[in-house]
Amino acid sequence: MSKTLVLTKILLKNGGVSVKQSVKSGGINRNRQVLISLLVLAAFIPMILGIGQFTALVFDTLAMIGQQGIILALALPAAAFIIFFFGIAYIINTFYYSMDIESLLPLPLKPGEILSAKFAVVLVYEYLTESVFLVPILAVYGFRNGESAVFYIAAAAVLLLLPVIPLAAAAALDMVIMRFTNLAKKKDLFRNVGGVLAIFIALGTNFYIQRFATSTTDPARIMELLNEGDNSLVKLTSSFFPSTKLAVSSLVSDDMGKLLYLALFAAVTAAAYGVFLVLGRLLYFKGVIGVSETSSRRKALSSRELGKGTKASHVVYSYALKELRLLFRTPVYFLNCILMNFLWPLFLMLPFVAQPASPDNDLAQLLPYVRGAGAEPVIVLVFLAIGIFITASNMITSTAISREGRNLFFMKFIPVEYSKQLLGKVLSGAAMGVVGILIMVPVAVLLIGVKVHIAAIGLAASIPGIFFSSVLGLIIDVAMPKLNWDTEQKAVKQNFNGVIAIFGSMGLGALIVFAGVKLQLNLLSTALLLPLVFAAIDFALFRFLSGYGPKRLEELNC
DSSP states (O other): OOHHHHHHHHHHHHTSOOHHHHHHTTSOOHHHHHHHHHHHHHHHHHHHHHHHHHHHHHHHHHHTTTOTTHHHHHHHHHHHHHHHHHHHHHHHHHHTSSSOHHHHTTSSOOHHHHHHHHHHHHHHHHHHHHHHHHHHHHHHHHHHTTOOHHHHHHHHHHHHHTTHHHHHHHHHHHHHHHHHHTTSSSHHHHHHHHHHHHHHHHHHHHHHHHHHHHHTOOHHHHHHHHHHOTTTHHHHHHTTOHHHHHHHHHHHSOHHHHHHHHHHHHHHHHHHHHHHHHHIIIIIHHHHTTTTOOOOOOOOOOHHHHHHHTOOOOHHHHHHHHHHHHHHHSHHHIIIIIHHHHHHHHHHHHHHHTSOSOTTSHHHHHHHHHTSGGGHHHHHHHHHHHHHHHHHHTOSSTTTTGGGGGGGHHHHHSSSOHHHHHHHHHHHHHHHHHHHHHHHHHHIIIIIOOOHHHHHHHHHHHHHHHHHHHHHHHHHHHHSOOOOOSSHHHHHTTOHHHHHHHHHHHHHHHHHHHHHHHHTOOHHHHHHHHHHHHHHHHHHHHHHHHHHHHHHHHHOOO
């Protein structure tokens, strides 16, 4: 067995916590591990089925005009962009913040073996993400189109090869940025800046491509290709994404064409991977050396400065502030828990800003509806749902106990009641959720055309939902914390508690909007009734947390 494969298996095993270790640490026991697996599976099954049903519906419509191949021409590039964007954070976490590189360098391993093993670890996690979206699309397309066995062989190969090029591009971007941020004395600060810069470069690239695609789309050319049939539109849509054009062609061509294009796609992928290895040898090891070192500033404080720095404040406020400072100062926590609260408004703006000014674009068609009186209750419901989702997606409370890790004894020894510590953690998560929804307000008002007073009502209505998501996430993490970890990355990125909270919030948010629309609530009922309901739920949940949390924390050992 090659050293690369052995190292990959070791890195993957170290990414999780064994059942035996979990029980010993007071963490997840066997029954809880089974429960988590079932909950995660239950969360993904409706999404997979929904994607499959939607694909079938769209296929039947497009097949009538011979353009069913456009499904693949849109799905594969979209998956590549998702992999590239999330791959930026995965690469940084796995390559730079895993803290295992100093243990690997003295071993008899070649640079290419270390790079390949770490790349394979990220690739495995991207396969899991990719399979949720692409497998149902490819399966439905192949079945409905009556494809031969060659299609399914090509589809399996495309699934394996597709993430490589986006991840190689993400890795190259990360390595260039992190190579130079490592030169600064304040490495945590500059690594945060480097991670933010990498993400914004990815967003800028996505914006440019969307803008280019929409500006170069000629309606007359589309109609000409549409009349041709035989998947002619694939030529237009796939040309916007060169890295996936060969992959799309390998699935929509005849059997011989499938094999030819698949071979070309494999060759391009191998070349991209080779470039990654070359850049890795040049940049990665120079950028990762000293990754665990930090600098400190020694300064003699005057009595006035000492008094100002030790000013007394409410214990809950101080504890919440301590949590937020830790989240901002730790690069992994900053990128995964803090930065996401600021990115969601960008995700909302990007599809609209990328479109050229035109009375026929999506934004122009949306404005009359948004400004209508009948849409006001729905807008308030959407604000509430977005607030719930943003708070869950920052994973601050759903990983709050897990992040304590072996330092859990700090919670036990400090002279602060457990209930107040838990409230401080809830407030830290809720505060960032409020920041996220606050950023949404000017976006909704200035870009989408929501009336100012409706946006203000939506903001106020979202606050109880934000607290609901924050308390619920902490309850989940108190019940099933992941305490046995050796890097901050594992406490956040490899913690199923965050996944449970995110998908639970997505389902709840969709249910709220659906129920509000079905019940046809007016603005007054929506603005008063739903917040009151959530406030009552918040009170009940926190009462439960205040009783259950201290007992559970006493049981936990680090």
